[in-house]
Amino acid sequence: MTATMMDSDSAPPRETAPGQSELSETIFRGLCFGAATLLLAALAGVVISLAIGGWPAFRQFGFGFFTSSAWDPVQENYGAAGPIVGTIVTSILALIIALPLATGVSVFLVEFCPRSIAKPVAVAVELLAGIPSIVYGMWGLFVLAPWFATHVQMPLMMDAANLPDWLSALVAGIPNGANIFTASLILAIMILPYMSAVFRELLLTIPAQVREAAYGLGSTNFEVVSKVMIPYVRRGAVGVVMLGLGRALGETMAVTFIIGNSHGFPHSLFDSGSTIASTIANEFAEATSDMHTAALIALGLVLFILTFAVLAVARLLLASEKH
């Protein structure tokens, strides 16, 4: 379509026609091209500026930057292992919680929900995505964390003697509700609407004949969904998972409020920790030295590479599903 339209440019221009000046055509086209290139430049700029800004930290600490969990602005000794592990653990936990929920929501809306309420319910779920991150953070800190501390952490601690060792190690921590697990919970709520929206669109692309054929063979709803529909969109479904993961990795404010912000490795699910994004948000404006700033920007580069890889795979999988 576009190609044939472009060819018609070669017709000789008539001077009386409106807006026909060669110059204005070229300028407009150039402006559009420039804007598209600006997008490309912005993304390149992000990578380059992070690489340059973080370079002093990489040079100073070498590979140890990724393996050490020291974070000591006084001694100027920085290691990123704590935030990196925190980022990956919270994101994967969030995914484990959000994936079954997102699948349930999208299957319910596509297959089981009465037509008349499907649309408003879908909109309501998508509104969850519209709530700003900082509101999730406040809600997490003032509502979810205290509830979690009183109703989950305290009873578990009281009962610690009766728990198997591995479980009590997993739930050890200060019962203030600000920990890795509650941060993952908030993240799960935040990525749920994105995942269910994309998943729902995928399920809607399945041709009606495919489902009808399965029902015609006498399959139950469960069998149609689990053996026909989900396998039909499996590449896209993996894309949905990666998209959710990409969102969770970079989420900042909500996590900063509720993760407890302690450096070093988290030792249990209910231990406080930090993520790359929360560390940058907390410390960047008050970084005490050039090396501190460089270490934080180096963390940013790590986050960029993580999310870029995950999002790129997600987009490629989703794009391949659509054709």
Added chain:
Amino acid sequence: MDRALRRKITNSVFIGLCGAATLVALAFLVMILWSLVAKGFGGLDAKIFTMTQPAPGSPGGLLNGIVGSIMMCVLGMVLAVIVGILAGTWLAEYGGKTMYGQIVRFLNDVLLSAPSILVGLFVYEILVKPFHGFSGYAGGVALGLLAVPIVTRTTEDMLTLQPNTLREAGMALGAGRGFVIRSIIWKAAGAGLFTGGLLGFARISGETAPLLFTSLGNQFVNYNMAKPMGSLPTTIFQFALSAYDDWQRLAWVGALLIAVAVLAVNIVGRLVARETHRP
């Protein structure tokens, strides 16, 4: 157990679980909105819009944050709309099918979900560090960069929806390609482009992370964008994590204001979008 019965039971359990998942999602929406209203509504009075942020214990409002947020969002939206509509137009009308076009589209999609805090770091490196100072301009540029991919995406989608006969009709009259796009296609897609802008605005008006180290914050009302500038989200961040009850109350009021604004814009955007999709 009878096989048919077992399949029936599995099926009912499955339907029940799917329904339950939906209820859980809706319950979270209701709980969050309820907390906002319960904790924020009571503090909503005229002082919020007329006074700047107080010292702990004295009366005050959120005026400095509201003014700063509006100014930086307006700057961000102006940048995003100009760049986004032009870039989206290029993708839809000129080079979207070329290799370069596909790369731009792909990277735009990545930028769409890239962590906002990294955009903040980028703007810090190019606008704050070289000029030795946090500023409203830097904040506005960071917000603009976050809204651009959304505007670009919707622009491309909306222009692609316009029938080719429109373009052919314009060109048959002898008008140039750019002229046809500007005066016919953009006009026909107007409501859709407006939706893109609204979605972009909804995305950036609650953004906090990139403002923490671009505009920094300012406890006084400031109309000079070359100086550090307050914003509603950064004020909420500071107040919510403080130890003072009255600051925390103000943070809830601010959170209520932002959430209501963002949700309202989202809903208006949806209504406009529905209007345009109607044949």
